[in-house]
Amino acid sequence: MSKRPTRQSSSQTPKKAKNDMDKDQTCINAIRCLSADMPSAANSGHPGAPMGCAPLAYLLWTKFMSYDPQDPSWLNRDRFVLSNGHACALQYAMLHLTGYDLSMEDLKNFRQIGSKTPGHPERDDTPGIEVTTGPLGQGVANAVGLAMAEKHMAATFNTSDFPDLIDNTVYVIMGDGCHQEGVSSEACSLAGHLKLGNLIVLYDDNSITIDGDTSLSFTEDVPKRFESYGWETITVDGLDSDITDLEAAIEKAKLSKDKPTLISCKTTIGFGSGIQGTHGVHGAPLKPDDLKQVKEKFGFNGDDKFVVPSDALAVFREAGAKGAAAHAEWKGRFEQYKIAEPAKAVELARRLSGKLPEDWRKCLPTWTSEDPALASRQTSEKVLNAIAEALPELVGGSADLTPSNLTQLKCSSDFQHGSYEGRYFRFGVREHGMAAICNGLAAYGGLVPFGATFFNFIQYMLPSVRLSALSHLRVLYIMTHDSIGLGEDGPTHQPINALALCRSMPNCLAIRPCDGNETAGAYAVAMENGHRPSVLVFSRQGLPQQDGSTVDKVFKGAYTLVNCEKPKVILVASGSEVPLCVDAAKLVGEGARVVSMPCMDLFEEQSAEYKSTVFPEGVPVLAVEALSGFGWDRYSHAQHCMKTFGASGPLKKLFVHFGFTPENISDKANGLVKFYEGKPVPSLVNRFE
Template sequence: MTDHKQDFGGLRSPDIFDVASNALRFLAVDAVERANSGHPGTPLAMAPVIYRLFTQFLRHDPAQPDWADRDRFVLSGGHASMLLYGALHLNGYDLTLEDLQQFRRYPSRCPGHPERGMTPGVEVTTGPLGQGVANAVGLALAERMAAEQFNVAQAPVVNHRTWVLCGDGDMMEGIVSEASSLAGHLRLEKLTILYDSNAVTLDGPSELSFNEEVAARYLAYGFRILRITDVDNFAQVDATLRMAMQTRGQPTLVIMNSHIGIGSPFHDDHRSHGAALGAEALLSTREQLQWVHPPFVVPDEAYARWRPDRDSGYSAWTQLCEDAAALDPHRWSEFERRVLNGELGKVPFEWPSFDDGAAISTRVALGQALRSAASVTPEIVGGAADVESSTETRLDTQVTWPTYEGRDIYFGVREHAMAAITNGIAAHGGFLPFASTFFVFSDYLKPALRLSSIMELHTLFIFTHDSIALGEDGTTHQPVEQLAGLRAMPGIVVLRPADARETAASVAFALGRDDGPTALVLSRQGLPVLSGTKTIDTTSLAGHRLRGGADVTLVATGSEVSLALSAAELLHESGVDAGVVSVPSLELLRERTVADRDALLGAAPRIAVEAASAFGWYEFVDAVIGMNRFGGSGPKDEVLEAFGFTPSQVSDSVQEILGGK
């Protein structure tokens, strides 16, 4: 073995050769090498911090990975996933060496980026940088809200922390700024961000694009700032993490100066970031870090260090639960239902009553239905990106420091963070969260909505001002392609109700659906309450016929349903027998059998009518009256007429289409 000449950045703490840290380092780099794909640099650098966090500070129990009062750890830089997988294995979670050897192979319990539900101990799916930080804010906020709702003085059954590890790339993402700003505003004292500042990104030194004073930024957000100058010095790591746990009245940012790829020939080099080290470099790394064991061989001493005889606190917590049940049976029963059993959104609520013909925007109907549901469903919480008065989503009182007792979360103008924080609240458990904004701004939050769908979270996304009919705000605020984009996303159900009654049914459906997010797309303008929706229920959301017709079937959603009915009357006067079918959700229609779809839509030519992109409709219809360009600024009626969405124009378009068949 060669003499160890490398100075490791001038940090020669003897802890750099610690068997526990190195066991994690080499599980990570060996798995990356076996896969010939992955990110070895961060695991080499951060292994000591993760070792100390998991064995000395994190409140968790590998035998009870879903313990409701466990501390949450989030790896925001999900590319460094072997750092987490290795720690979970070493700590005793149900993740074997064989699982680690299948890293990045399909199927595997160790995918390239951590995925919730696939690996025990993984709290959230973190892929795009920054999502994990915002998820962690949601987890920490949910803990504070749950503590307010469920704790009794003598038996605090909710009392845990949230830790998130991120890097320079995360810090460059706007979502991190959005989420951290809100975390500081809400004074989430049980949130600690561990920032690995190694001055390296995939393309090279971070100074190519990033030289800001992160500490100053976070001081402005209201965080406490702590520093670790040598991540291999256990005494310094322990003292700093202990100080983070003692912080009161503000969240904490721990800035850690590390050396990416430490011990390898690519020490402090971007080449260690995103590729296997290679056989020669890996041998050199073993020599430098004095690791004599073959790949995937962990000495007993390392396992012993990773699994100390340390009380997780789980047994004491179960006693607290017994005390809580005796002290406040009602509060305990709610905790048991919502947190322990995960029974969310199952309580029936009274749908608001609406009169035929009344002009009610579906956003207003949404507000009435949502508040009716919330009155009997205390787990419903959420808010808007500073447009609550427009999305009609106000429920109760504001969630804010120091009590967190309300149900309205004021996210501010932070659409992306709003959605990712909502994901964190849902992942925490005990709450059924919603987020709301104008539909065109769904583009600002779509990456987080996509992750909500990947995780199959029980979340509700409320989008109002749904079409060119919003009028004067013009092209920048008029959605055209957004419906097609959401409908193309696997796992989500998109509902665009035609009237107030369909809206109430959509709310009931969304609250009851627990295997993925639901998006409600709602009108700004008033829409007539249709006589044909009197007997609607949630099964009708896959489509229901409002008017029979043998010559043609107009298939429409949202505000275009009443338009289609008016056009059908004009067509009837001209001798064309037109039927009308409302299809609030194409996803639910797709779930029906072909025979059921054919029975609903009929054998006559089918023409979709929707003031949006036609993309995606041709699976169900023969022709589409839609939008193939952006809208324009003007009063609603002028804009609709300009783009062919008046009853007479739709009637003419239908006849033209039929004439060409």
């Protein structure tokens, strides 16, 4: 059963009657005026792109997209991504006009604190926003992830009797700035390789950026570039006054099943304004007299604000109602699906809820101190594959480092054209694109994605990781080769400052385990935190399995690994420096306690009482980490950390060279004890509040 009526091919698209064309233009101009009203009310914002893109949005939302304003989370809705997120007034206008829970009062509160209409689209603030956009290029890269997710979910849950239970299209509007940012190139290159025919991108080709005409810096032939990626490309002119050709182009794009499509739409930024077609209309509200003449030019009352003609509003609300009817029809089919495919239906519902099976942790492997030392990337491999067997929603891959990251899923094939049921993604050398795509995979629903690379290269990915955190998306970033311990590759690859960067990010868990049990705990934390990403940081070198480490203790963020009744000094570390501290404590002798701190953020969430048991008053604390010491002063009185970018050499010699040996650590601990003899030890308690 088809989700929508079969549309005519572009060669059969009839010419419209004049009355229909007039109605189209009235609706388009209503979008333009409403989109211009919002920045004017806020005295802030971008009216130009919404006014130029109004024909694109009108066609998508009234003629092509299937969505239900009363249930924005309907699984089989088409996804819309506004990649040039500064044009958000356009999207807010469409959401309001088609009947989403976004009132005219919300539009009047554009860019105000606590409003549902922030300065760029944010998925948790506004019903109908699929992904948070604004940093250019991110949205279209997210859209590639959304399209990949649809292909995988369809291959997993559709059957011969229900071939279109999951069958949606991802539509994107993007601008010149999105094309210039490299993340979009990475993602769109992969989309072409994967032949994602469910992805249609409308390129707002208005030839304007903030600096001025694009001829200043951007003269490439964008369609030719996309053709080389394996995309179908179409160019449409004359959109300011006639949408017939664009409608035919979208019809044609929908017929392309094994290529994504880029439609280059020649638009005029700020169409209708006295300064249309210039960068002056890009990033500032229209002047009052200009806004008035725009409305009068379009046949509206120039003094009206936030007014939509009733005949235009009826068109938009009819489109929303049509989508609600499509949703109702789909729900009927899903009831039939539950009868025919009960196991699949239950699994689909569980995955869409974001909940894990109650006993899922039983799959986690454990280690004892009798087990051999393993690099934490090796224990990660074992844990990841155990979880993948138990949780089929876990999907992901590596940025061309599978043999080094050890992330191959043994229970699954690769995700490729013709085998979209595969759960392992070959992202290629595209770290930034990988992270942005993972955000799209997570935003689709029903999937928990991971992306892997060397830890140093998370700094290529940070804008996307930040959006994972801002968007409350459960994405796992599997980072290996975590310190100077990676050895000979040297300073270019040694991620000295990377962990401090991740720890500084709100709503993002940076977890660096010291052994196998802590690795299992790190994955457990990541999987059970449904609304924030996790950066899992693993070593290249072997680490001994510790007595006293457990999965549950990782949830505390920090815990006492080696205890003593009356500590005189505490050694605290994460990852590969924990076993060094355990050995150093033996050299210090009686009174040395060791604390493992795999995750600072989780420790911050514990009670003051618990924190004081880990770091009791009056005991000096030495922090040890073969990375930047930034942030460790919160938990320690002294830090033995990296102060340079590292060096190239064998890892054992590097640890000796930089003083990460039990002997040197014990000397520093004894020196700290001696320093505070007869002096009050500064309290750390106030730092926990």
